[in-house]
Amino acid sequence: MxxxxxxxxxxxxxxxxxxxxxxxxxxxxxxxxxxxxxxxxxxxxxxxxxxxxxxxxxxxxxxxxxxxxxxxxxxxxxxxxxxxxxxxxxxxxxxxxxxxxxxxxxxxxxxxxxxxxxxxxxxxxxxxxxxxxxxxxxxxDPFSEKHKGKLFANIQAIKKVENSFSETQAVKYTPNPITCNATTTIKEAAIIMTENVINSIVITENKKPIGIITDKDIRTKVGTGHFKITDIAEKIMSHPVFTFPEKLAVAEAQIALLKHKVSHLCITKDGTNNSELVGILAEQDLNLIQGNNPLLLIKEIKKAKDAETLKYIRFRAGDLTKGYIEQEIPIYFVTKVISEINTAITKRAIQLSIKEIGKEPPTDFTWFAVGSQGRKEQLLMTDQDNALVFENVDESEYKNVKCYFLELATKVTEKLNIVGFDYCPANIMASNPKWCLSLKEWKQQFKEWIKDPIPEKILLSIIFYDFELIYGNQELYDNMAKSVLKHIKKNQSFLGFLGKVTLDNPAPLGFFKQFLVELDGENKDSFDIKSRAIRPLTDAARIFSLYHGLQINNSIARFEKLMEVEPQNADLFESCANAFKILLQFRTLQGLTNNNTGRYVDINNLSKADRLKLKSCFKPIKNIQDSLKLRFKITQII
CATH class of the missing domain: 2.60.120.10 (Jelly Rolls)
Known part of the structure; x- marks a missing residue:
């Protein structure tokens, strides 16, 4: 029945x-x-x-x-x-x-x-x-030590149980690599490479890798006459080598090759250069499983002749992002890969622009990204935020030098706009004379923002405190960064003003845990995931990092470092890191699905599971904001 x-x-x-x-x-x-x-x-x-x-x-x-x-x-x-x-x-x-x-x-x-x-x-x-x-x-307190590892906001809990996406699988490296010692002659090393039909040989000492010689080293160092074939291997080997453990995922290997700009990785027993060498991973060993492989995209970017080509490559990077998100690749890996691609595109745009001008820059300069790209969190095609600092020059040269860099910046921002990064509505771009300054001017700018924290200056400082070197002189960048941290250390009360701006932003939920939505405008009845959920976390990570003098920009990396710096608050910072990962992943998928920035979410079209997923991230926001209030005495700031 x-x-x-x-x-x-x-x-x-x-x-x-x-x-x-x-x-x-x-x-x-x-x-x-x-x-x-x-x-x-x-x-x-x-x-x-x-x-x-x-x-x-x-x-x-x-x-x-x-x-x-x-x-x-x-x-x-x-x-x-x-x-x-x-x-x-x-x-x-x-x-x-x-x-x-x-x-x-x-x-x-x-x-x-x-x-x-x-x-x-x-x-x-x-x-x-x-x-x-x-x-x-x-x-x-869902993120306390007691519940650790059992919550949805924990990154382990959102990984797919059975993931067939090959970039999460372990790489197939070459075991028992061919080696020699540091005193082997270059000729002997080349003979060994030829006999074994390999393009590299690892130099070891007590079975530990200390260097590597590749075909390129022999061509560029010996073939050019800089060294003799009778010299010892130690003279031309590349060192130190970059080592990783045996269980290295394809995605991790790709990121390592991009980051360190090398063609080989050494595999050791414990992943460090202080343990026995067990394998070698060459760039070509990676299974290039799809046309949108990040290594191929980077290579194509470096060869691009115009902005239209860069646009096509960045479009393919969007497909790569979507594939990563849909397959639930950890969001931290995704940000690293896509950030490297965005950085490579900007670098190429700068190189093409210099070539277009027809003369080299008159002095050293640094192009840096600010905002989400500065934090390496720009997964979607949002607007560009950038700036330029050039070396201090004599007053008589200043006008011509600045004119050159403004012309360069204008050409670069035009190319980035063609690629798909819209012009910044607030004109926070290097093509704006206000953000194309000498090192001395930039230092003075930051100093004024800190000493006179009026609302307009606070909003600008929030954007510019997340700056990341993209192209140019590293020393200029480091000099500016150290100056910022120095002034912050002398004016800790300024962090309270930064915190007040953060806390002025309404909480994500109302009294009965209903999403607070926009009340008017074109996004009426939508939830602003950027302003109400993601921004409070990025702001908090920035403030606590500045408080400790940490020269780290990425929000996840900031929270993870804060766990070490303040072990007594490790649970709080870990909960924020995990919540941020979920929110960034959610926004990115929304943006890719709807072909927009993913900022405004239609709550009525969300499943109950997605509602719960978002709500699970809001408790850490309240907790970190409560901590800001106490730490920086924000209630005392009028």
């Missing part, structure tokens, strides 16, 4: 996560064991500190409020309505309820037996991930 009640329950459950992730036959068995409960308005289903029930609940009809008593007062924490789950704590932590639940109106609940879900969690990982995400949004 047909169980019509069970089928009706099934029809309801399959419309909500995580039940929509369960096959129909299994879901029907669950539906058969569901208990139906009716509650009148204000009737309590469980109280704070009660022992856990044998069921967790989903609201079929009506609404429930969750509340907690603290300091003798009752605080309403959330209002749950149709399709919401609650009472999950027994499933996750085997603890008493940390809050109470009461009917906000006449309500019908479905009670799901917890013991049914033990096998479900094991057999359906996505169900487990959803339940953990839901639990995280109602946890008193």
């Amino acid at each position: 047909k169980n019509t009640i069970a089928e009706r329950i099934l029809d309801f459950l399959k419309g909500y996560p995580p039940f929509n992730l369960i096959p129909k036959p299994t879901l029907l068995e669950i539906a058969k064991k569901v208990e139906i409960h009716y509650f009148e308005k204000d009737q309590i289903i469980f109280s704070q500190n009660d022992s856990p029930h044998e069921h967790f609940y989903i609201i079929y009809e009506g609404a429930f409020r969750l509340y907690r008593f603290a300091e003798g007062k009752k605080h309403v924490l959330d209002i749950c309505d149709e399709g919401d789950l609650f009472g999950l704590r027994p499933l996750i932590m085997k603890e008493n309820y940390l809050m109470g639940a009461a009917a906000n109106e006449e309500t019908i609940l479905y009670g799901i037996p917890i013991n049914l879900f033990n096998d479900i969690i094991l057999n359906y990982p996505k169900v487990s991930q959803f339940l953990i995400a839901s639990f995280a949004t109602n946890t008193r």
Whole structure:
């Protein structure tokens, strides 16, 4: 006989996560064991500190409020309505309820037996991930040491269980590489390479790699007559070598080759150059699995003859980003790869522009990115933010020197605009005379911002404190960076003004945990994920990093370093890093899907799972802002 009640329950459950992730036959068995409960308005289903029930609940009809008593007062924490789950704590932590639940109106609940879900969690990982995400949004402190590794916001929890994307797989390196010692002659080393049909030989000492000789070294150092074939290998070897452990993912290898600008990586037992060499990985050993491989894109960028070619390459990089995001490659890796591509495009635009002008720069200069590109977080084609600093010159030369660099900057920003990076609406670009300055002028600029923190200067300093060298003289960049940190150290109160601007931004959620959306304009009723969620975290990471004098720009790297600097607050900073990863990944996917910047999210079109995913990130925002208030005494700033 047909169980019509069970089928009706099934029809309801399959419309909500995580039940929509369960096959129909299994879901029907669950539906058969569901208990139906009716509650009148204000009737309590469980109280704070009660022992856990044998069921967790989903609201079929009506609404429930969750509340907690603290300091003798009752605080309403959330209002749950149709399709919401609650009472999950027994499933996750085997603890008493940390809050109470009461009917906000006449309500019908479905009670799901917890013991049914033990096998479900094991057999359906996505169900487990959803339940953990839901639990995280109602946890008193979801990122404490106690819960570490069990929450959706933890990066391990959002990795795909079975990932066939080849760039996450371990590389296939060449084991037992051919080696020689430092005193072997170049001729002998070349003979060994020829006999073994290889293009490199590793120089070792006590089985540890200390250098490498490649075909290129022999061509450029010996073939040109700079060294003799009778000289020893040590004289022409490239050193130090870059070493990695045996379990190196393709994506990691690609990033390493891009970052260090080398063609070979040494594989050692523990990943350091102080352990035994076990393999060699050459650039060509990487399986170039798709045309949008980052190594190929970088090579094509270096050969590009015009901005249109760069535009085509950057378009393909967008496909690469989408592939990474969809396959759930850790977002930190994605930012590294795409940032290298963006940097390479800017470098090539500068080189092409210098060639177009027809004469070399009159003095040393540095092109630096600010804002999201300066933090290496620009995954989407948003607007460009950049600036230029040139070496101090005599007053008599200043005008001509600045004219050259303004002409150069104009040509570069034009090319970047063709590529797809829109002009900055606020004109924060090197082509603006205000942001094309000598080193002396830049130092004075930062000094004024810090000493006279009026709102306009604070907003500018927020943008420019995330600056990253893209092209040019490293010493100029370092000189400017050290000057900034020096002035900050002398004027710690300035950080309070930076914090006040951050806290002036409304929290992501309203009183009943409803998303705060735009009230008017073209984005009315949309959630501004950049301003309300991502920016508070980037701002906090910046302020704490400046406080400690850290010359780090990337938000994730900042939080991870802060975990080391302030171990007593490691949980807080880790929660912020994990929340930021999820938010950046979410925004990027939104932007790629909708072919825009991903900034404004249509909340009404989000699944309940996505809503929970976002909400799980908001608790760290509140926690870090509370920490800012206390640390920098922001409430005292008028």
